[in-house]
Amino acid sequence: MDKIKVIIWGFGAMGSGMAEMLLKKKGVEITGICDTHPDRKGKGMLSVLKANKTLLNTENIDHPGIIIKEKIEDIISPGCADVVLLATDSFTKKAYPKISYLLENKLNVISTAEEMAYPCASEPELSKQMNKIAKENGVSVLGTGINPGLIMDLLVVLMTGASIDVEHIKAERVNSLSPFGPAVMEEQGVGLTKEEFHKGVTYGSLAGHVGFNESVGMITDAIGWKLSSKVKQTQEPIISPVPRKTKYIEVEAGNVAGCSMNGYGYVDGKLKVEMVHPQQIEPETEGTDTGDYVTIKGTPIINLSIKPEVPGGIGTIAMCVNMIPQIINASPGLKTMLDLPVPRAIMGDMRDRIEL
């Protein structure tokens, strides 16, 4: 069997991290990369990875050279790939034209877009369209990542598998933003004054975490609760009384070190699913322990914690690459993490996981 062929669309932190991961795996090769960024288009994959200085020793890599193309049309041709890893957007609406183009070209797709982790929650019409196009073309499309995708939803769902009865679910993710660069600082409002932060929330320029709609929707649909109203969401600044500093940003005392978001899912008017997600730089400055926490009240009571939290970047890269066999094996259509066999690391030849 030929190696599994993968195209990566979007070669920022996520896309390039997936390339580094794929280079270490057996039975798989990268056959194309698309990115429009002026620093990357036209360059060779390895030279960009070297410049990243992240995970990998790029010496002794035995992989054909790949030139990063600006236009996806210059990459796509019959048989060009088994799957495309799409790491360009957070919102389904923005990813949709790319996804439908890929599906029409009979390519399976895994998207990092947070909304794509459970697209029917925010975009039911586009979800129907994607499902239709995928089926017409005999391929499948999945959104995944660390969160949404695993920590605040799939892991919660899995643990309810040990439950006779569930009364209330709380998922909490307390994580550090210190490893992240300027784009994330801007989305989360780190470094702003309190007033600027609130203005940003009011005018919609601070996205904060995208995914509560998706995580709450995935959990409630999975266990058979029907939401009686839209998922409610709050977004508050985490003000640091002392200065904090990372490689990328300095925050003055009294300014915003992070963004605390909560999400609330109501069933029959009662609060049943709670999401708590404070993200900040240098949380240890004020003694905040990072971690992922799941509490399921019911029969039995389940108290799960992961300390420290599963890191967001590595986790998202791994989830997308590790789901490649599942999406190749899947029946045609739009899939979610609820539909497919559990994600798992790939330590052997990736081809051993493909059902013939």
Next chain:
Amino acid sequence: MDKIKVIIWGFGAMGSGMAEMLLKKKGVEITGICDTHPDRKGKGMLSVLKANKTLLNTENIDHPGIIIKEKIEDIISPGCADVVLLATDSFTKKAYPKISYLLENKLNVISTAEEMAYPCASEPELSKQMNKIAKENGVSVLGTGINPGLIMDLLVVLMTGASIDVEHIKAERVNSLSPFGPAVMEEQGVGLTKEEFHKGVTYGSLAGHVGFNESVGMITDAIGWKLSSKVKQTQEPIISPVPRKTKYIEVEAGNVAGCSMNGYGYVDGKLKVEMVHPQQIEPETEGTDTGDYVTIKGTPIINLSIKPEVPGGIGTIAMCVNMIPQIINASPGLKTMLDLPVPRAIMGDMRDRIEL
């Protein structure tokens, strides 16, 4: 759509617990129960559940009366059920004649037998047979439970989904045996002297925990590690220097309060998967905190804990009932938890989960 029909074979603690759980669920009904125990055969389901005095208020139950039959042949007829929950054995070899009979009668099967959680680990030939018979009859068979089935295997596999690379896995389950009755005390050797315990291990009369072969096999197959030797196993008594006591048993100072088992999986001669599973009555007597722990060394490092442990009885009952939709939806054949969508609680109508 008619209610989903379930037969329960084996009406001890697990089977009767499943009945109690099913009575509280929508869209499902129990259509037959088989048990050979003199205290139960010929009796009505509700009278046995009432005598159990466990989970349920049996008043106001709206369910047709079911008489517990001694012979399975008196229950099985065309269309009698969509699935049989088989809660009679620990070992595949002992469950096999029952499973093959059910499959030949075109019934899906979920088995609590520990070895059935990953039957190819200990019984590769019988596994091939079951797969063949299931396919010939257009039905499917699954083994599951809390452990093996979730805590020391499926949960571990799921968490590796966030891993770029895995170097070593440790799964630890520290649990209390206090809720369990005489049968479990005997299997685990609780109440014996140290000498009696060691004699029991030598002569094979103390089963201890059944499942390391299965859990290690499931994990290594899932992530693509090939075991270079059989899973090694140790079994030691937990000696209590002070007396301990439960509803069912009294242990004198200096005698066996539990059984500590370890399992070791080697890949290329190196220890890669470690199982640590001490089980004892009244662990808090000597300050032992119960819990489930997963440690994955690799990229990233993942430290997961569940405190206290997910209780074994409730968890096994829930896993078996909650997997009913997945095994009805599955393609024909022998399935494991690796093949099917993740388990989840069933809080709505069970029929909503069936793919038509």
